[in-house]
Amino acid sequence: MPYNLFMKQHYNSQTDRSNQLSNSVFLFLVIFSILAVVVATLYPFNFSLPDNISKRELVNSFDNNSFFNDQVNNVILFLPLGFGLTGLLQTKKAKLIWQIVAVILASAALSSSVELLQILVPSRTPTPADIFNNSFGGFLGLICFYIWNSQSFKAILQRIEDSKASNSINKITLFFTGYIILTFLLTIPWQATTNLSGWNPSFPLIIGNERTADRGWEGNISELNITNQAFTQNQVKQVFSSNNNFPIQADSLIASYDFTGQAPYKDKTGKQPDFLWNGESTTQNENQNQVFISPNRWLQTATPVKSLSESISKTSEFTISTTLTTTNTEQNGPARIISLSNDSFRRNFTLGQQGSDLVFRVRTPLTGANASDVKLEVPLVFKDAKPHQIVITYSKSSLIIYVDNIANIHTLNLLDLIPKEKRFFYYGLTFIPLGLCLALLTTLARRKIKFYRVMLPAGIILPSLILEGILVQESGKSINPKNLFLGILFTAGTMLILKARTGNSEK
Template sequence: MLNDFFVKFSRKFKVYLLDIIFVFASTLVIFIATLSPFNFHFYNSFNITNFWVSFNNSSSFQDQLNNVLLFMPFGFCGANLLQKLRIKLGLQVIILLLISSGLSFTVESLQVFLPSRSPTPADIVNNTLGGCLGLLSFYIWNYQFLNNSVSQFKSRSSKLSNQHITLFILSYVSLTLIISIFWQSTTNLSNWNLNFPLLLGNEAVGNRPWRGYISNIYITDQAISTYEARAALSNDNYFSSLGSTLVANYQLNGSCCYQDQAGNLPKLIWQGKPQIINKGQGVFISSNQWLKTGVSVKQLSQRISEKSEFTISTTLATDNIQQTGPARIISISGDVLQRNLTISQHKSSLELRLRTPLTGENGADLQIKIPGVFTDTKFHQIIITYARGTFQIYIDNLERFYSLNLLALIPFYQKLFYYAITFIPLGTGLAILNLFTQNRVRFSRIFIPIGILLPSTFLEMILMKESNKSLSWTSLFMGIFFTAVTMLIFMIRGRYLNSRS
């Protein structure tokens, strides 16, 4: 009897051998691509806190794209093997979702011990998404099995009730809502690092110096309105009277040392070899002398991260209108590649870098630039306020006002990728819904157009309301395009296979 079992197992193994090899090969490629050159370094003292802290990194757009593409062959081969094993479609999705996320978490955990790698939570999401897109690709190629699975479900249900169809539609709408919320969350400040110091005039490593004068700096954990900005620009004491919302208040005069008059943050200490030079007001900053808090400004970063909004007001003057780097004026950062926030000068332009899930740990994935700010060496009051994905910048008065939305700054090729991975799954869900209702022609004709238009319209409306962005017809039609084309591909593939059978 035992011999018969091994004979049967051997026969089945031979049938599935090629599929198993493909799954193994795609897994091996993942390990090589994510862990090479395998220079593991295991620390003598390492605990679970250090482990989770090691994940406090973000991915660039190129990394996100690579991580999605890397797991797609694994998802495709895995779906092929599971289908041949005659596992139900719903269970296939769950299995691949769990295996993809588990495999990704494994390699990201191993990257903690690789000095050349930086594990990130976003990689796990992108890898899992890649595995799911691989599964979708398999069923576009093997549409007949998907159609048969739906037919079997419908046959088991003596009658596909309106309640069933309503449930599927509600699931589709719920998925649209979840995706919209995720998009909106990409501009919050939840990923700020709490271990960075506050610096004026340079990076912590001293290689991005700015030359100029700074008189004061105020930082609050709330954004301000245009009316409040008017009051702040006309009243030198406006920010000092804000109360608990004021997190930092540094008045830069005298030689040393500069205490936070709000009483929340550590004092600013001179770095380099200070030679105090006054220009009527403020202190002189250069490559030889800049300011830095002795420890991290944890309370500042934590309060801003929790509220996802802030306002910074400073009075400063550049000493050179041709400075490049960009030269760091005010920064909450660890080095040139990791920061929460940076205000800098590049020639006559004011440049901003902000750490969000969308812009990455360096805040440089999106270009935020205000031209024509540093055209002279006079003192200027600059107010920068941020909330719900939108910067509002005031230079000296309300007439010099700029408003920039992070979502509107995403380059077209990058937005094309984001919308593809957002709406292709929705198009697939719509195709499956169409299979359930294909015998109800009237219902399908009503629901399918709504199903194509709803997700993109819903997303655009939510982003307009929650992120203060203006209507983007390009984004609206991009979402409609990916939803409709995905569904159309399924339908064309299905008709082609039906014509051959």
């Protein structure tokens, strides 16, 4: 046998054995990852079938918190699966686009399966947000694979650069247009982060506590009015100037209670259930125009305020007007003054007291099921034991709190108050995929130097400008240069890391 032929066969044999070894390693990693996910999400496997479960109960079973630490852990948990599955597909010479699709679909399918099974595990709580975070974790595993296996990614880039499309300005322009369209698509979840469509209609309205009786407040309350629209400043001015006489004729009014006389306290609009006393049965003077609330005795609607929650869910706006007096300027918890909630961890909104500060929680995809992921506080509202009339409006991401008069105004924007570590995480979810796309796109345009020099900075800067511009327009927030920089950092950073690993960094 000729020597050259012998060496070629020997090389092919070694390559085959190497590929078989790689297949085995990646297959083991995929299997191990699946088992790790199952154990981490379903242990201790104490499955129990409910006697009967309605569609509403099934939906409510997914109404659970997704705390920030859980979100990070859910991304990390699926990293090995994405890494191993990408390696397996790479040895099968699957195209990059099919690798991405397969990794995301496999991650989403596994995540959806375990979330559904968690319904049958009493010690577990399924959360829809986990499916998205798990899917992104798998995708991030794919990127990690190509950072680790730079030669595979280099081969992909080389094929893109040598393709026929790389010689066509029209095709490159078409792909860049697709990149911009993808940017707009990725802003859609951001636009939905502050709406109220996720409000749960099965919660009662409570004054002075939680349903679980563990967040009691002590003080007096004389009236409560709620609308499904955000009042303008002129409308709020009328509320303050009418001596606490809220305009009952307002078309948007969906609940109106005054606490004069004996319970039950009826909704003057006739739309909501009565308030009834809960806790200790004690005798107290209820003939004045206010009632005394304590941790031992509080008010709760006889049934859930379903129509109220559903009405606000549709408009994603509300106005709450109330007059109250704290009897203790150092109540904590925060102590629940008015709460539309199920327990200490799930709510639609809560007005509370933390020391002398007013605390407000409103449930959105951004703030979570407990509405505590973004802190909304007004200091020193309860620094004294005097009556305070409070009007709260919410529209888009803007929460406005008026205390006693139109001049004492506090404006809070949910998007401006996202903690740094969470903002870093959310921007990573948005811009890391764009960084991968830009790495491929700039490689495609590399031969068209003039076009390339324009497209590279545009591809880095435009996504961040588009997201910030849309959020400013939709939410009324102010432009934040730090947000612009963070988006640019993730897009450019991901692209440069991938290309630097292949020895093909930008010059």
